[in-house]
Amino acid sequence: MPYRNAFPPASAAGSRVGPLDGLDVIEVFGPQSCDIGRAAVSFAGMLAARMGARVKRVQPEGGDPMRNWAPLMADGSSAASRFLLDSKQLVDSPAEQEPGSYLLTDDAGVAEQWGNLRKVLVRSSFESDRRAQSELTIQAVSGLLDIVGEAGRPPLALPGYQMAYATGLTAFSALLALHCSQLFAGKSQSAQVAASEVATWLNWKHGMSSVSGVRETGVNRQExxxxxxxxxxxxxxxxxxxxxxxxxxxxxxxxxxxxxxxxxxxxxxxxxxxxxxxxxxxxxxxxxxxxxxxxxxxxxxxxxxxxxxxxxxxxxxxxxxxxxxxxxxxxxxxxxxxxxxxxxxxxxxxxxxx
Missing domain, CATH: 3.30.1540.10 (formyl-coa transferase, domain 3)
Incomplete structure (x- = not known):
């Protein structure tokens, strides 16, 4: 199909208001933040920002480590960072909490200090030991690695930030639910999301098949x-x-x-x-x-x-x-x-x- 402009020009669409216009979100990180949490929070905030919300991102002391994440562009900038951060307002220090704003964070201490219930906390898992997790370990503990790869070889991890982005989408859904609760019921509520649960939930059919005895599952399955x-x-x-x-x-x-x-x-x-x-x-x-x-x-x-x-x-x-x-x-x-x-x-x- 030959290329043609599929949509009205920007000037025609400029009078339209984003679906989340008026929503204020603040991204804050802390000592307990980790890479998968940073990516998930950043993805959730990016979705909100691209839908018209005003998203402020508090820059961590010493600089944002995501600025160095691979892959790097020809100019040395991080492609992941550009994708996740450029739609937001970057601020150097935590400003005084604005009325009606929502918090996105992956640090439990930051969430605890937040002045109201309008917050979404992203965690790697709900395990009591709070051990460090990564894209690879989340795929491992959720059972996902058991179905990715070939017989006779170690499992192959999905590339990029698949688990973090899925967790970020879940956090974004939680953010919208909190906002709807505030708008329609006048109730401030909070939410927590765990990457390990998101990955397990996405992979639930494999889990059910493995215990039902209906068919062979895992990398040795016959497809x-x-x-x-x-x-x-x-x-x-x-x-x-x-x-x-x-x-x-x-x-x-x-x-x-x-x-x-x-x-x-x-x-x-x-x-x-x-x-x-x-x-x-x-x-x-x-x-x-x-x-x-x-x-x-x-x-x-x-x-x-x-x-x-x-x-x-x-x-x-x-x-x-x-x-x-x-x-x-x-x-x-x-x-x-x-x-x-x-x-x-x-x-x-x-x-x-x-």
């Missing part, structure tokens, strides 16, 4: 869905029982029309042959060719795109999903407000004009 090599990369091959006739057509294989491939319970006994048929059928075909034919047959196949291709994807251009701020490319929020993207360009116009 028919897989990523398959093709001529110019990889495709994700997804199908269900009802899709087997279409899969047979896509693979040019009458063998897949046999009784032993019609339903999963029986097909599971022939996974080696199934994988071999799919691999042989796709290895010399291009991603685009495979995906186009699969879609025409109603099969939810997809090309496996590296990050560079995601950024250059015509649909992403059409949706104006990536934006540049001072030369740094970052994604806008994956939501439209009254049909408009909440971008930096829109924020530079009058958020406060009704």
């Amino acid at each position: 028919e869905w897989e990523v398959v090599r093709c001529r110019d990369g990889f495709v994700a091959a997804i199908f269900r029982d009802r899709d087997m006739p279409a899969l047979a057509r896509l693979m040019r294989s009458t063998r897949l029309e046999a009784e032993e491939f019609k339903v999963l319970k029986v097909r599971a006994n022939h996974l080696g042959e199934l994988r071999s048929i799919i691999a042989d059928a796709l290895v010399d075909r291009s991603r685009d060719e495979i995906v186009a034919e699969a879609q025409s047959l109603g099969l939810p196949f997809s090309a496996v795109l590296p990050p560079r291709e995601v950024i250059d994807d015509p649909q992403m251009h059409y949706r104006e999903f990536f934006e540049r701020d001072g030369g740094v490319l970052s994604p806008r929020l994956p939501v439209l407000w009254n049909g408009y993207p909440l971008t930096q360009a829109v924020r530079e116009y009058s958020w406060r004009t009704l």
